[in-house]
Amino acid sequence: MINNFTYNTPTKLIFGSGVIKDLPNVLKEYGKNVLLAYGGGSIKKIGLYDEIYKLLKDFNIIELSGIEPNPKYDPSVLDGVKLCRENKIDVILAVGGGSVLDCAKAISICALYDGEGWDLISGKAFPKDNIPLVDILTLAATGSEYDASAVISYTKINDKRGFGTPYIFPKVSFLDPRYTFSVSKWQTACGSSDAINHVLEQFFNSDSSIINDNMMTSVIKSLMVNVKIALEEPDNYSARSELMYASSLACNGILANGTGRSGWPMHSIEHALSAFFDITHGAGLAIITPQWMREILSDNTLNRFKILGKNLFDIEVNNIKDAEVVIDSFYKFFNSLGISMHLADLGVKEESIDAMADHILKYDSTVGSHMYVNLDKDALVRILKASM
Amino acid sequence: MINNFTYNTPTKLIFGSGVIKDLPNVLKEYGKNVLLAYGGGSIKKIGLYDEIYKLLKDFNIIELSGIEPNPKYDPSVLDGVKLCRENKIDVILAVGGGSVLDCAKAISICALYDGEGWDLISGKAFPKDNIPLVDILTLAATGSEYDASAVISYTKINDKRGFGTPYIFPKVSFLDPRYTFSVSKWQTACGSSDAINHVLEQFFNSDSSIINDNMMTSVIKSLMVNVKIALEEPDNYSARSELMYASSLACNGILANGTGRSGWPMHSIEHALSAFFDITHGAGLAIITPQWMREILSDNTLNRFKILGKNLFDIEVNNIKDAEVVIDSFYKFFNSLGISMHLADLGVKEESIDAMADHILKYDSTVGSHMYVNLDKDALVRILKASM
Missing domain, CATH: 1.20.1090.10 (Dehydroquinate synthase-like - alpha domain)
Structure with a gap:
């Protein structure tokens, strides 16, 4: 028996070896100013960081690095929001696993929200807009690349929240299995x-x-x-x-x-x-x-x-x-x-x-x-x- | 082994008993002028036709009826195109099985194309726009409600073509299993x-x-x-x-x-x-x-x-x-x-x-x-x- 449901996943999956070559074409639809969000150094170790810079030589890249596992509202999300506003970011490129993606998802809605971003995460308020989000996945695990939810922690108030909204579906997820060889x-x-x-x-x-x-x-x-x-x-x-x-x-x-x-x-x-x-x-x-x-x-x-x-x-x-x-x-x-x-x-x-x-x-x-x-x-x- | 692929299905499925109550909310996003496309009388027999008129009392409904199995470019698609242009149709509502949906898909791209519509179907030209398409399914078979392809026949030139383009994904498909009880x-x-x-x-x-x-x-x-x-x-x-x-x-x-x-x-x-x-x-x-x-x-x-x-x-x-x-x-x-x-x-x-x-x-x-x-x-x- 199939009960009543509504289903819609607008995210485009671009899957396979070498698919990252399409990255400039995908990003240019949204604009030139890119927030590159990532975690530790693993994307540098596997050469992906350099590959991205080579491909995006015609874009303005602003970096948000050091996003932690169990990503934090303060500092990561707040830092990202600030960078988006200061640099008129057109599109967020999240490169990493579920934590980086979840953080980027939070940034994508909080950056366009006038009030306190945490209200969107804790369900006190609802997003009405977002900065487009594109990701390159480097870890097979959470499925954040193909869903509309995220988990963010706020250490100061000892809170950790899962939240969901269609506004945080990635526009495009690049899934190249080779980026997980070194996991x-x-x-x-x-x-x-x-x-x-x-x-x-x-x-x-x-x-x-x-x-x-x-x-x-x-x-x-x-x-x-x-x-x-x-x-x-x-x-x-x-x-x-x-x-x-x-x-x-x-x-x-x-x-x-x-x-x-x-x-x-x-x-x-x-x-x-x-x-x-x-x-x-x-x-x-x-x-x-x-x-x-x-x-x-x-x-x-x-x-x-x-x-x-x-x-x-x-x-x-x-x-x-x-x-x-x-x-x-x-x-x-x-x-x-x-x-x-x-x-x-x-x-x-x-x-x-x-x-x-x-x-x-x-x-x-x-x-x-x-x-x-x-x-x-x-x-x-x-x-x-x-x-x- | 998963080979390289690109996948994206933007269609929203609204599934289950009674879901048609959301029809006005869905359609009003696109406008007031609705082309109601259907086949024979079966949607009248099961009460769906009356239900639609009751729900859409605030809309202007123009009808294209009699769409045949193995839908024809001439007359059905051409008639639909004409109706769309004459009545400034904002959204097409296809009600039926795969044939009605396929016909509506063809209409949705041909109506906004200046040249000969058949060129879009036969792959000689490519669509750049479409009239939004919403459907109510009454037959479980072809899957046209959840894909980007259609099959249209052109009797005059003895041709039958399958074609595909992301422009013909339905925006929303209403799937109420009860409408198939009488199949x-x-x-x-x-x-x-x-x-x-x-x-x-x-x-x-x-x-x-x-x-x-x-x-x-x-x-x-x-x-x-x-x-x-x-x-x-x-x-x-x-x-x-x-x-x-x-x-x-x-x-x-x-x-x-x-x-x-x-x-x-x-x-x-x-x-x-x-x-x-x-x-x-x-x-x-x-x-x-x-x-x-x-x-x-x-x-x-x-x-x-x-x-x-x-x-x-x-x-x-x-x-x-x-x-x-x-x-x-x-x-x-x-x-x-x-x-x-x-x-x-x-x-x-x-x-x-x-x-x-x-x-x-x-x-x-x-x-x-x-x-x-x-x-x-x-x-x-x-x-x-x-x-x-």
Whole structure:
């Protein structure tokens, strides 16, 4: 059953080896003044920075560099806004992974907003315009290159917000898998875990359809097979290309068109972990996933495990015991990527579990009431304890 | 392996029961003068025509009715162009199936073109502008509501052309599955066969990837299961909703992002059949499909049948014999929809086979050189003979 939905993704994907040659043609539609937003030095190491300057010799490039993981409203977004205004920026070119893209998305709407930009991020006000955003992706993970959402932190007020608006869809995303060859094993594993979890969050929903269920497992399967290849052979173009494409589709929404109530419970839990211990998002998700599955497993949810078992692991699920084998298979899979599967190994302290459970319920009011399976504090504590 | 690709679908899908209530809001963005394009009386029978007039009481509606199956440049497209110019049409509202949509697409570009409209359709000239197009779909089949192509016939010069340009993407497609409840068994079967074949044409390609292969079989599986339900229970909303969504995705291109060389050989063959004997497109495709598969089956193509076997029929394919069982399963499936599987039963004459094979090679120059498996005249004759 396909429930009512509205779907529209205006972003153009330009995918493949060497596609960056079209960058000047794409940017010139918007103007000459380009804000080049990026993070650390990785785009210099892989030669992409020089390539961009060579291609954009007829443009005026203003740089915003040093955008941090878990991008900050202050200083990164505010600095970007200032640069846009001072330099009459026509188009923002974000080069990097999800953090750089999310920061650029925030800048693109805040720069044209007269009030306090944080109001747009926290949902107090709504954008009415944006500076066009183009990106070059260097990490297959969050799917920010193909969606209309972003996550920004505001350290001063100890707040971290996810927000969404059609104004932050990138106009064009350049996806060249070669730019991910040098991504470390750890980041490759965590990026794929993140993308797999994006699909799983959507897969566990109150209605199901043959088309959505199977399209979702198609994307998960591609990620599972290809991340193993990419970890063995970082320069394997085929594997890197599937990882890049699959993670773009994973969070775009097209896989969840018409699905029922789901919620994003594992992300809610992981956001608390990251807030308390600053762990890597994808690793936290990988550890939580099997424990969350164990918590919600029941006769009511068995059908979900049946499909995951058949399509991903060739396991026929007829009862709870079979489903536990599927959950064990997820555990072993994430572990095989080099993720320890114990939060303690990432520095998480058992004594914070109670506080984290409270934090989850405080910051995501839907956890207890609008999830595929609702979670109360006891359930959250059980999941976190089992993940230690 | 994902090959280089560019992908962009700007169309907004508004899907589900009752969504038509948003029609005035959508149309008013473009203006007051609406060309209402439709076919026969079916939209009156299901009450949709009256519903539209009730919703659009503040708009000026000009009608173009009687658009024929296999829509004609003369009179339908030319009449529509004239109406658009005389009435300063701001937006075209196409209500119907693929034929009505294709006709409206042609009108939308020809109306703003100073020269002979047929030049835009035949590829002699290229559109630079269009009248915005919005549609309400009443038949799940061609996928025209979610793509940038159309097929138009010009009887006077005995020509039939498929053409594509981003200018003919609909702005918004309203997809309410209830409008397909009254579609006849025959049209339901043929519409689903058409959509299944759209995916199969893309599935047989020179490169494969886990994500594309499995997403494609997801769509085919949804169509195969749900068409059987819809034939038994025409008012089954769940089945009709999956058929509608699946056929929109089937021809959109998203399933073929980064795939290798495929071609659309079965469509080429079917277009000749339709040209000579005016048979129903989806029925022709259903009959040709297994015979084309038999023709191209070899050790080189075995892998394709392996995936179809596993994902659609739970058949493990290890050799040619196993693949033949998969092909037989397709044959039986289409036959179970009420399609006779013999072209002779649709009025096709054996003595025209030679002329049709020549016609195919003349009108689709890629059949012999740019297909997944190229077909020469002997091969085409074999396929057609086996389909009799």
